[in-house]
Amino acid sequence: MELKEEIIRLKEEKNAVILSHNYQNAEIQEIADFIGDSLELARAAAKTKADIIVFCGVDFMAETAATLNPDKLVLIASRDARCPMAAQLPPERVREAKNKGYPFVIYVNTYAASKAEADICCTSANAAEIVESLDSETVMLGPDANLARFAARKSGKKVIAVPSHGYCYVHKVFRVEDIENARSKYPDAEIIVHPECDAEVQLAADFVGSTSQMYRYAEKSAAERIVVGTEVGLIERMRREIGKELGKEFIPLRHATCIEMKLNTLGKVYDVLLNEKNPVRIDEEIARRARRSIERMLEVV
Numbered sequence: 001m002e003l004k005e006e007i008i009r010l011k012e013e014k015n016a017v018i019l020s021h022n023y024q025n026a027e028i029q030e031i032a033d034f035i036g037d038s039l040e041l042a043r044a045a046a047k048t049k050a051d052i053i054v055f056c057g058v059d060f061m062a063e064t065a066a067t068l069n070p071d072k073l074v075l076i077a078s079r080d081a082r083c084p085m086a087a088q089l090p091p092e093r094v095r096e097a098k099n100k101g102y103p104f105v106i107y108v109n110t111y112a113a114s115k116a117e118a119d120i121c122c123t124s125a126n127a128a129e130i131v132e133s134l135d136s137e138t139v140m141l142g143p144d145a146n147l148a149r150f151a152a153r154k155s156g157k158k159v160i161a162v163p164s165h166g167y168c169y170v171h172k173v174f175r176v177e178d179i180e181n182a183r184s185k186y187p188d189a190e191i192i193v194h195p196e197c198d199a200e201v202q203l204a205a206d207f208v209g210s211t212s213q214m215y216r217y218a219e220k221s222a223a224e225r226i227v228v229g230t231e232v233g234l235i236e237r238m239r240r241e242i243g244k245e246l247g248k249e250f251i252p253l254r255h256a257t258c259i260e261m262k263l264n265t266l267g268k269v270y271d272v273l274l275n276e277k278n279p280v281r282i283d284e285e286i287a288r289r290a291r292r293s294i295e296r297m298l299e300v301v
């Protein structure tokens with residue numbers, strides 16, 4: 001039997017659900033029960049009735065699913081799929097920053113131990129709304145400094161980035177010159193980018209949003225050509241799902257690949273589901289405190 005069919009059969013037999021991030025390769029997205037951005041995946045994990053969640057994304061996403069589901073078995077397709085940004089904000093750094101007395105908004109791209117120290121979580125889809133919801137004109141946000149600046153610009157509040165230069169290596173590759181070149185080459189195109197891109201790149205673009213917000217923007221836009229500044233997995237999804245049907249062309253602002261996201265393969269998903277390998281376990285006390293930060297976010301937006 002073909003690997004895909006075998007995974008689908010196992011999924012039913014074990015009452016498992018496969019959650020996939022927008023950056024996963026097509027072969028993974030095709031067998032997934034749900035594809036989305038970090039916020040949508042957290043919501044999907046929070047409400048699933050399945051006994052097993054197989055997570056196809058990176059470590060912090062699977063940790064979030066496990067934190068929200070202490071009684072379920074959460075498996076990560078690849079143990080090596082570790083987002084380097086998560087390591088940029090260890091729990092001690094959050095604790096130390098909190099001595100300043102401002103609320104700490106923690107980006108979902110962090111480990112549960114760091115979320116446990118923060119006041120509230122945010123994702124790229126809701127950072128500004130989360131900052132706005134807090135009863136303080138100054139807040140701290142980390143580890144992504146570009147997301148902190150984006151949230152400050154959108155909310156009008158002072159947002160202190162902790163650490164001051166946290167970043168995603170995938171989104172650092174985009175330059176304002178890429179946008180200028182795209183504008184002269186494709187004058188009719190719209191340009192959309194992720195909030196992990198540098199502030200100058202964001203300001204030069206037509207729209208800034210999470211991966212799923214970019215997807216929906218592209219679907220609704222009247223433009224026939226859309227230049228996309230994020231990881232290639234989302235662009236390939238847009239081409240497959242929106243491109244053909246709506247006759248739209250998707251052009252990468254520059255080729256950018258997240259090596260860690262691409263470590264998941266169909267073979268690994270099969271092996272992990274069959275043998276219930278790679279369980280994601282979080283210390284109970286850490287999970288309880290991290291859950292508070294995540295649930296507080298889910299209550300806001």
Ligand code: 13P
Nearest residue numbers: 037038039123124210211
């Ligand atoms: P989204 O939540 O926008 O999907 O972003 C996740 C991520 O890792 C971006 O690099």
Ligand code: SF4
Nearest residue numbers: 058083085168170258
């Ligand atoms: Fe982490 Fe960047 Fe990869 Fe997203 S794209 S998982 S932030 S390294």
